[in-house]
Amino acid sequence: DAGVIQSPRHEVTEMGQEVTLRCKPISGHNSLFWYRQTMMRGLELLIYFNNNVPIDDSGMPEDRFSAKMPNASFSTLKIQPSEPRDSAVYFCASSLGAGGGWPQHFGDGTRLSIL
């Protein structure tokens, strides 16, 4: 079975550029989560969707970050303009349900470096 697919795996770009990260959740899963992982801050939940609707975006650091889920099989996380402090590994995860006992399945992440 295909897991959560993220692209690109690595992204290096200059400060000020727009960055778009992509995620394809596991087919049939109705919840999708975006996380950011850094050494300093650990694993942070940025936003999550249930049935393509954003439920909680309180973790989005600032207005430069936006996320969309136009359909059940695709989501994007966009940073515009990007800054060096945005450098991190960004993970997408999906789950069969919105909470409770449903485990989340993670992609292998996008390693983002902003120069």
Place this chain on the structure above:
Amino acid sequence: AQSVAQPEDQVNVAEGNPLTVKCTYSVSGNPYLFWYVQYPNRGLQFLLKYITGDNLVKGSYGFEAEFNKSQTSFHLKKPSALVSDSALYFCAFYGGGATNKLIFGTGTLLAVQP
């Protein structure tokens, strides 16, 4: 605030010896607790979960965890460590109530020496 704590940044164990990775929780009500593992350059992988029922939960790769309500702990254990178990381990809980967030601990790096 509700949270999970992983008191050890790193655990070192010799191959073949039993291992324990500690997690304590401060969660109201009946907690839903999870363990995940992260190998280098990979995403987190689900190992096991406790929701209700038997306090000893068995998971993937021979791991198990014991839910202890009196000590508010959910330690991860394995009877015999393998070098391939070396990875970063995260304890987590579901926030419940108005939130469906999965709240992670800070992680414990497990190093198994051959």
